[in-house]
Amino acid sequence: MTKSSYIPQNTDQFYINGRWQLPAQATMVAVINPATEEVVAEVAQGSSRDVDHAVAAARAAMPGWAATSVADRARILGKLHELILEHQEALAQVLSLEMGAAISFARSMQVPLAAEHVRVARDVLATYAFQKIENGTAIVREPIGVCGLITPWNWPLYQITAKVAPAIAAGCTVVLKPSELSPLSALLFAQLVHDAGLPAGVFNLVNGGGAEVGAAMAAHPDIDMISITGSNRAGALVAQAAAPTVKRVTQELGGKSPNVFLPDADFAKAVPPGVMSALRNVGQSCSAPTRMIVPRNRLAEVEALAAATANAIIVGDPRSEDTVLGPIANEAQFKRVQAMIEAGLAQGAKLICGGPGRVDGFAKGFYTRPTVFSQVDNGMRIAQEEIFGPVLCIIPYDTLEEAVAIANDTVYGLGAHVQGQDLDQARAVAARIRAGQVLLNYPTWNPMAPFGGYKRSGNGREYGVQGFEEYLEIKAIVGFE
Ligand code: NAD
Numbered sequence: 001m002t003k004s005s006y007i008p009q010n011t012d013q014f015y016i017n018g019r020w021q022l023p024a025q026a027t028m029v030a031v032i033n034p035a036t037e038e039v040v041a042e043v044a045q046g047s048s049r050d051v052d053h054a055v056a057a058a059r060a061a062m063p064g065w066a067a068t069s070v071a072d073r074a075r076i077l078g079k080l081h082e083l084i085l086e087h088q089e090a091l092a093q094v095l096s097l098e099m100g101a102a103i104s105f106a107r108s109m110q111v112p113l114a115a116e117h118v119r120v121a122r123d124v125l126a127t128y129a130f131q132k133i134e135n136g137t138a139i140v141r142e143p144i145g146v147c148g149l150i151t152p153w154n155w156p157l158y159q160i161t162a163k164v165a166p167a168i169a170a171g172c173t174v175v176l177k178p179s180e181l182s183p184l185s186a187l188l189f190a191q192l193v194h195d196a197g198l199p200a201g202v203f204n205l206v207n208g209g210g211a212e213v214g215a216a217m218a219a220h221p222d223i224d225m226i227s228i229t230g231s232n233r234a235g236a237l238v239a240q241a242a243a244p245t246v247k248r249v250t251q252e253l254g255g256k257s258p259n260v261f262l263p264d265a266d267f268a269k270a271v272p273p274g275v276m277s278a279l280r281n282v283g284q285s286c287s288a289p290t291r292m293i294v295p296r297n298r299l300a301e302v303e304a305l306a307a308a309t310a311n312a313i314i315v316g317d318p319r320s321e322d323t324v325l326g327p328i329a330n331e332a333q334f335k336r337v338q339a340m341i342e343a344g345l346a347q348g349a350k351l352i353c354g355g356p357g358r359v360d361g362f363a364k365g366f367y368t369r370p371t372v373f374s375q376v377d378n379g380m381r382i383a384q385e386e387i388f389g390p391v392l393c394i395i396p397y398d399t400l401e402e403a404v405a406i407a408n409d410t411v412y413g414l415g416a417h418v419q420g421q422d423l424d425q426a427r428a429v430a431a432r433i434r435a436g437q438v439l440l441n442y443p444t445w446n447p448m449a450p451f452g453g454y455k456r457s458g459n460g461r462e463y464g465v466q467g468f469e470e471y472l473e474i475k476a477i478v479g480f481e
Contacts, residue, residue: 017057018200061201121165143171145224170471250460255414259289262420287415337389413454
């Protein structure tokens with residue numbers, strides 16, 4: 001095992017009740033660097049006993065934390081934000097080791113965007129009106145209670161801060177279970193939470209698998225709410241396990257987001273960022289716009305632009321500053337992506353770039369060729385199933401009606417893009433797309449914009465005010481005045 005100096009020391013422990021502790025029963029599981037396929041660390045996996053322990057700590061801390069002042073909570077969140085920025089290099093390095101993020105991408109996106117969720121939670125908290133009086137009735141918002149937070153491996157730190165920060169800002173206490181495939185950044189984060197001065201029991205971390213630790217959290221009678229980001233399979237299992245205890249369940253699940261090019265779009269300008277948005281983070285983003293829906297009479301031009309963009313992407317060693325895309329994050333995902341590329345070929349999509357197999361020159365590491373299919377029929381598997389890899393589908397349309405119908409012809413409804421110079425027309429199309437977030441002409445990222453899914457992409461919202469409110473219950477005190 002080659003051990004990087006960035007690997008946290010306490011991989012055999014969990015953070016429960018304000019201190020690092022050994023699990024009830026130790027089972028160590030390897031974390032594999034997807035760039036080398038080597039073991040970089042071994043991390044303890046928990047069980048339902050560790051969940052019980054962490055939930056008891058969170059439950060005990062709940063009344064005290066809920067009673068803290070807004071100013072105190074905001075101060076701690078401000079400190080946590082500062083600490084994440086101070087330790088951003090270590091966090092970026094660990095993210096790169098555990099899931100293969102190109103180091104430049106980890107530094108410029110994965111870590112700073114994660115920090116933004118903490119800043120936003122602090123700012124939302126600072127001005128939030130927890131009580132309003134309407135016609136003599138007080139409408140009071142109170143923390144929902146103990147929250148179980150379950151996160152995936154694709155944007156590991158970002159998904160963690162998107163849940164932990166608003167939950168503790170709202171006055172809730174939490175038990176976090178990060179992905180078993182990317183637990184290292186979570187361990188570093190837990191230490192920063194500790195250093196920020198959060199009282200014991202407010203934040204707890206238990207590592208482990210979904211079927212053991214995640215399922216125990218979902219079913220736990222002393223957890224009031226579960227927020228999960230992950231696959232539809234896991235989201236549905238969590239909802240089922242949570243049902244008998246009638247806890248709130250929010251789910252951020254899969255996507256198959258469309259990118260609709262209206263006839264008046266500036267194709268030369270808009271196709272390259274469309275390709276990059278689909279492929280960034282090696283396509284492992286739930287809202288990646290992986291279906292580029294374009295007028296049929298512009299198809300040849302779009303194909304040329306898309307192929308040129310994808311062919312120019314530097315795929316390689318994530319430690320190199322020049323690398324744009326590192327490997328796929330793990331072996332299982334690599335195999336799934338390869339199978340989907342084969343499915344695209346088998347169903348007759350036109351391959352214009354990339355294809356099956358590893359990137360040339362790599363015998364090891366889950367390096368996947370940026371792949372673009374054209375003349376894709378929206379009924380094909382590559383257009384219907386979430387691939388979660390660097391695979392873009394170009395789908396032609398003849399009429400605007402058809403473009404909108406294709407955009408909506410999916411079980412998902414997470415993100416969507418519209419390109420067009422006539423903003424009124426772009427807005428009109430946005431209004432007809434059933435997705436939780438529609439981006440017009442690639443705007444800059446807005447961490448206040450609520451994010452979440454229509455249809456099978458989930459329930460509930462994250463980020464900004466709406467993400468914060470997920471962690472609040474509503475109490476009406478009638479006769480208040
Ligand atoms: P996954 O479903 O395999 O795992 C996600 C998390 O759920 C992990 O922590 C896992 O241990 C846990 N889990 C698995 N089975 C569970 C169970 N039975 N009970 C409780 N917890 C369980 O997903 P993944 O492969 O880590 O992530 C990729 C998926 O996440 C993709 O489908 C992607 O679209 C989705 N995703 C969605 C968003 C979003 O905001 N909508 C963001 C990122 C990823």
